[in-house]
Amino acid sequence: MAVLAAAQLLDELMGRHRNTNPNEKIKKPNWEDPEYCKYYMVKFCPHDLFVNTRADLGACPKVHDEEVKELFDKAESSYKKSQYVEEFLRFCKHMINDVERKIQKGKQRLELMNSKPEGPPMTQAQTEKNQEQVQLLSEKITSLVQEAEEAGIRGDVEQAQGLMKLCDRLKEEKEQLLKQQENSHWSMTAELAAAQEKQMEVCPVCGAFLIVGDAQQRIDDHLSGKQHVGYFKLRQAYEEMNESREKEQQEKERRRREDRERERSSRSGGGLGGLGSDRRDRERMERDRERDRERSDRDREREREKDKDRERHRMVREERPSRHDDRERERERDRDRERERDRERRHRKERRSPYERTSVRRRSRDRH
Numbered sequence: 003m004a005v006l007a008a009a010q011l012l013d014e015l016m017g018r019h020r021n022t023n024p025n026e027k028i029k030k031p032n033w034e035d036p037e038y039c040k041y042y043m044v045k046f047c048p049h050d051l052f053v054n055t056r057a058d059l060g061a062c063p064k065v066h067d068e069e070v071k072e073l074f075d076k077a078e079s080s081y082k083k084s085q086y087v088e089e090f091l092r093f094c095k096h097m098i099n100d101v102e103r104k105i106q107k108g109k110q111r112l113e114l115m116n117s118k119p120e121g122p123p124m125t126q127a128q129t130e131k132n133q134e135q136v137q138l139l140s141e142k143i144t145s146l147v148q149e150a151e152e153a154g155i156r157g158d159v160e161q162a163q164g165l166m167k168l169c170d171r172l173k174e175e176k177e178q179l180l181k182q183q184e185n186s187h188w189s190m191t192a193e194l195a196a197a198q199e200k201q202m203e204v205c206p207v208c209g210a211f212l213i214v215g216d217a218q219q220r221i222d223d224h225l226s227g228k229q230h231v232g233y234f235k236l237r238q239a240y241e242e243m244n245e246s247r248e249k250e251q252q253e254k255e256r257r258r259r260e261d262r263e264r265e266r267s268s269r270s271g272g273g274l275g276g277l278g279s280d281r282r283d284r285e286r287m288e289r290d291r292e293r294d295r296e297r298s299d300r301d302r303e304r305e306r307e308k309d310k311d312r313e314r315h316r317m318v319r320e321e322r323p324s325r326h327d328d329r330e331r332e333r334e335r336d337r338d339r340e341r342e343r344d345r346e347r348r349h350r351k352e353r354r355s356p357y358e359r360t361s362v363r364r365r366s367r368d369r370h
Contacts, residue, residue: 051232
């Protein structure tokens with residue numbers, strides 16, 4: 003950290019390019035480079051607000067450059083620039099939440115310190131009377147315990163239980179008296195301490211403890227201190243930037259609504275723009291209808307050509323014998339020849355003698 007702080011000090015005194023050679027080309031600064039502090043470019047760096055205080059954040063690891071900050075301010079609005087602003091606001095909100103928790107704890111601590119005990123302190127006469135009652139109750143409790151033991155020895159259980167219940171009630175009464183006496187003692191002690199101590203309060207900005215009615219010089223010293231000034235600057239910057247961001251969002255939303263209304267009115271036919279749009283729509287529809295008519299004419303012409311082709315094919319089939327008929331006639335002739343051969347074979351068999359038929363069968367068996 004010490005080396006980094008020394009380097010930043012040298013940068014402020016001699017410039018960031020103090021170690022650059024004379025002939026070396028110097029790179030132009032760009033606010034989008036990661037080496038530059040985003041918070042410093044947006045508004046200020048929170049690390050510089052609480053130096054040498056209890057809320058010290060240490061030295062910033064990034065470079066703080068006024069030239070780069072000017073480039074950032076002159077740059078046009080963009081997504082990356084808005085992201086830098088969002089990060090700065092988130093960091094500020096985080097620190098504000100931390101100090102708010104500190105303030106709340108300080109107030110609770112003061113309430114606990116300033117809380118008064120229950121009831122006013124007892125006087126000397128009341129204290130003596132209280133002590134006498136405690137002594138009487140102690141003696142009565144002791145006697146009741148002895149009677150309960152004797153009843154238990156005799157076997158009278160009910161009487162022994164009744165005496166013990168009465169003894170318990172007397173013990174509770176005795177404890178209440180002792181508690182009152184103790185509270186009175188602490189009340190007197192707290193009043194003496196409060197008389198000696200000064201009233202305190204919590205600073206609503208930085209959470210520091212202040213003395214009520216303190217000297218004006220001490221109050222001024224606190225208000226001009228680094229911690230108080232740092233948190234005040236942090237709160238003020240967050241409120242201003244958050245308010246301006248909300249206004250920008252509202253303005254964008256208003257312009258967006260106006261654009262939608264203007265577009266809606268133009269679509270509904272209002273103004274010359276609507277008339278021109280209607281004329282273009284009619285011309286486009288007329289061209290579409292013309293294309294549809296031409297397409298229908300071409301389709302009808304194509305259908306007529308197909309009908310003519312089908313008619314020509316039908317006429318050719320009627321003039322030329324069918325191949326199917328030729329095949330049928332050929333098969334019929336084959337069947338006739340086969341029937342003729344069968345008849346001849348039967349006639350030859352019938353003309354044979356019985357002896358020839360027997361010889362033929364015998365030769366057939368011999369072969370097998």
